[in-house]
Amino acid sequence: MFTDKLIERIIEMKNHCIVGIDPHYNIIPDHLKNQYLKGEEENAENLAELLYVFSKEIIDHIYDIVPAVKPQIAFFERYGSSGLRAFERVCGYAKRKGLFIIADVKRGDIGSTCEAYSHYYLGEGPGSLACDAITVNPYLGRDSIDPFIEKCINGDKGIFILVKTSNKSSVDIQDLTCDGKRIYEHAAEMVVSLGKGHKGARGYNPIGAVVGGTFREEGEKLRSIMKANYFLVPGYGAQGGSASDLPGYFNEDGLGSIINSSRGIIGAYLLYKYKRDYDEKSYGKAARRAALDMRDEINSHLEKNDKVAW
Numbered sequence: 207m208f209t210d211k212l213i214e215r216i217i218e219m220k221n222h223c224i225v226g227i228d229p230h231y232n233i234i235p236d237h238l239k240n241q242y243l244k245g246e247e248e249n250a251e252n253l254a255e256l257l258y259v260f261s262k263e264i265i266d267h268i269y270d271i272v273p274a275v276k277p278q279i280a281f282f283e284r285y286g287s288s289g290l291r292a293f294e295r296v297c298g299y300a301k302r303k304g305l306f307i308i309a310d311v312k313r314g315d316i317g318s319t320c321e322a323y324s325h326y327y328l329g330e331g332p333g334s335l336a337c338d339a340i341t342v343n344p345y346l347g348r349d350s351i352d353p354f355i356e357k358c359i360n361g362d363k364g365i366f367i368l369v370k371t372s373n374k375s376s377v378d379i380q381d382l383t384c385d386g387k388r389i390y391e392h393a394a395e396m397v398v399s400l401g402k403g404h405k406g407a408r409g410y411n412p413i414g415a416v417v418g419g420t421f422r423e424e425g426e427k428l429r430s431i432m433k434a435n436y437f438l439v440p441g442y443g444a445q446g447g448s449a450s451d452l453p454g455y456f457n458e459d460g461l462g463s464i465i466n467s468s469r470g471i472i473g474a475y476l477l478y479k480y481k482r483d484y485d486e487k488s489y490g491k492a493a494r495r496a497a498l499d500m501r502d503e504i505n506s507h508l509e510k511n512d513k514v515a516w
């Protein structure tokens with residue numbers, strides 16, 4: 207079962223953090239742009255190669271210290287079909303390095319259409335990307351999620367359903383009140399009910415939730431609603447979320463959340479904290495340092511709260 211395997215890896219590595227592969231153009235170092243674009247900034251094939259080479263270097267520096275990566279499809283889709291091929295290559299490479307792949311694609315549509323999405327992202331047949339998990343948008347309702355659930359139950363896959371997102375404007379709709387509860391609480395209840403009857407050896411089911419690390423109070427409330435669902439927590443670092451906000455996102459067993467950082471890791475060489483020690487050519491090493499620092503900060507706050515899983 208996906209979540210059991212993920213938990214084994216988390217415990218083995220003593221690390222609840224995952225690295226977001228979001229190759230923003232501005233983060234990619236100039237020496238790589240010079241080498242791969244050769245002055246042709248609009249050449250899609252060269253851009254795609256650039257995305258791949260940049261991401262591969264990041265993966266090479268973190269694959270042995272983090273359990274999973276979260277490639278964000280937007281930064282590849284941005285460059286059309288060559289970008290999407292680069293996305294597939296990045297996922298394939300990370301997989302070969304032993305990382306779990308949680309593709310951040312936020313899919314959601316009517317059930318028959320999601321069937322096709324689920325085949326591509328979570329299927330194992332020819333032409334499938336065969337990720338381990340994806341993010342799913344729940345606003346078309348339960349039947350839109352069913353094709354993904356089938357892959358979780360029968361195919362060892364996982365999903366993370368958007369419940370309370372990390373962006374400031376998540377309040378616009380997710381915080382509205384309906385029948386005496388916030389919309390995100392209704393979404394959480396749906397996540398609980400979708401996961402019922404599918405608990406793995408560690409007490410968690412493969413139907414997870416995206417819960418932003420930028421809303422501590424809501425994160426803690428959601429933890430008490432979704433006890434057996436794993437959280438994917440974005441918002442750490444670049445969006446202002448910090449380790450001290452996160453212990454309440456974990457259960458008493460010291461498990462229950464994986465924390466994502468994208469820009470804060472892959473663009474660490476640009477940050478004041480790391481700039482002195484790493485130049486743009488050592489962006490991979492800077493990413494590794496930042497990933498280790500993030501691991502240690504989160505673990506230290508969990509220890510202070512007696513939430514240790516190993």
Ligand SMILES: O=c1ccn([C@@H]2O[C@H](COP(=O)(O)O)[C@@H](O)[C@H]2O)c(=O)[nH]1
Pocket residue numbers: 226228278310370371372373416417418440441442443444445466467468469470
């Ligand atoms: O609620 C959400 C859901 C997804 N994301 C995605 O996570 C990363 C965050 O990147 P940072 O650079 O660490 O801010 C990015 O891919 C988002 O699309 C999110 O931020 N919040």
